[in-house]
Amino acid sequence: MASEHPPVPDFSRGDGLLPAIAQDASTGEVLMLAYMNEESLARTLAEGEAVYYSRSRGRLWRKGETSGHIQKVRGVYVDCDGDTILLRVDQVGAACHEGYKSCFFRQLTDDGVCVVAERLFDPQEVYGPTSTPDES
Amino acid sequence: MASEHPPVPDFSRGDGLLPAIAQDASTGEVLMLAYMNEESLARTLAEGEAVYYSRSRGRLWRKGETSGHIQKVRGVYVDCDGDTILLRVDQVGAACHEGYKSCFFRQLTDDGVCVVAERLFDPQEVYGPTSTPDES
Numbered sequence: 360m361a362s363e364h365p366p367v368p369d370f371s372r373g374d375g376l377l378p379a380i381a382q383d384a385s386t387g388e389v390l391m392l393a394y395m396n397e398e399s400l401a402r403t404l405a406e407g408e409a410v411y412y413s414r415s416r417g418r419l420w421r422k423g424e425t426s427g428h429i430q431k432v433r434g435v436y437v438d439c440d441g442d443t444i445l446l447r448v449d450q451v452g453a454a455c456h457e458g459y460k461s462c463f464f465r466q467l468t469d470d471g472v473c474v475v476a477e478r479l480f481d482p483q484e485v486y487g488p489t490s491t492p493d494e495s
Numbered sequence: 496m497a498s499e500h501p502p503v504p505d506f507s508r509g510d511g512l513l514p515a516i517a518q519d520a521s522t523g524e525v526l527m528l529a530y531m532n533e534e535s536l537a538r539t540l541a542e543g544e545a546v547y548y549s550r551s552r553g554r555l556w557r558k559g560e561t562s563g564h565i566q567k568v569r570g571v572y573v574d575c576d577g578d579t580i581l582l583r584v585d586q587v588g589a590a591c592h593e594g595y596k597s598c599f600f601r602q603l604t605d606d607g608v609c610v611v612a613e614r615l616f617d618p619q620e621v622y623g624p625t626s627t628p629d630e631s
Contacts, residue, residue: 367601367608378514380525387523389516392579404605437608438598439591443528445599455575462574463581465503469540472503472573 369441370397376412379444381422381454384433390454391462393422395444400435407432409446426485428452453479456486505577506533512548515580517558517590520569526590527598529558531580536571543568545582562621564588589615592622 368377379395382388393411395403399419402410409430413420423429430448437444455462457478464476504513511533517526529547531539535555538546545566549556559565566584573580591598593614600612 367603378528380516380528382523382525387518389518389525389581392514392516392574400603404603435603436599436611437601437603438528439593439595439600440598443598445525457575459575462576462579463572464575465573467503467536467540467571467573475572 367441368400368437368444372440372442376414377442377444379409379411379446381409381430381446381448381450383450383460384447385449388461389463390430390448390450390460393420400444403432403446404435409448422454423451426452426456428454428485430454456482458482458485503577504536504573504580508576508578512550513578513580515545515547515582517545517566517582517584517586519586519596520583521585524597525599526566526584526586526596529556536580539568539582540571545584558590559587562588562592564590564621566590592618594618594621 370377375396376394378392380392381390383390394414396412399410399412409422409432411420411422429451430446432446432448434447435444453460455464458480459476459478461476464474465472466475506513512530514528515531516528518524519526530550532548535546535548545558545568547556547558565587566582568582568584570583571580589596591600594616595612595614597612600610601608602611
């Protein structure tokens with residue numbers, strides 16, 4: 360009987376980049392979505408800290424390399440199609456470069472967009488007024 | 496002062512398709528990732544049930560249209576970059592067409608891949624032996 364599963368994960372999909380969801384391992388909160396190539400996944404598994412691929416900068420990007428807000432990886436999962444990765448992590452500080460715990464701090468409703476989370480830090484104090492935040 | 500936020504969400508990114516994460520509103524479990532275009536998001540907000548865009552079939556796809564495993568939407572969120580959507584949903588039945596509650600039923604470790612969830616139904620009984628599951 361042939362395997363029902365494609366290669367795991369299948370980096371041939373998405374031009375070598377797959378979406379990777381980061382979820383707080385303790386609270387279940389969805390923190391962010393970034394992208395991984397094969398090397399970033401291998402480094403994440405080997406080192407136990409999240410390493411993504413920054414599409415805007417075209418290079419590997421260790422989460423927290425500027426801010427110190429690293430993600431300690433508790434588990435790595437792959438979906439049924441092999442084209443999405445899920446990380447369960449312990450988030451140091453906050454995931455979002457805008458100062459929120461999660462990047463999903465805005466809710467869409469029929470009335471528009473509203474901020475539904477509390478800001479934990481001032482981005483300028485963490486990243487400086489002119490530096491680039493460590494987000495893709 | 497100029498707005499620090501791009502359009503919300505910004506469908507000009509990703510060729511008009513943005514990744515959309517579905518999370519169980521009660522348990523926090525990450526259920527699946529699919530894609531949305533502007534029309535699918537508008538229908539999701541208007542109708543209160545998740546409607547995605549199937550990349551493989553090139554058309555809108557109401558989650559559960561074959562299986563009955565619909566997603567009742569409790570909240571819609573957008574990330575800081577405006578290029579990822581998060582749905583908090585009540586999942587009827589199971590999200591995964593392979594019979595698991597979540598599509599992320601496999602864990603990656605140094606030793607390989609292992610199934611870490613319990614199968615809730617036989618896919619052939621829900622979708623039939625020859626039919627196409629309602630997943631993108």
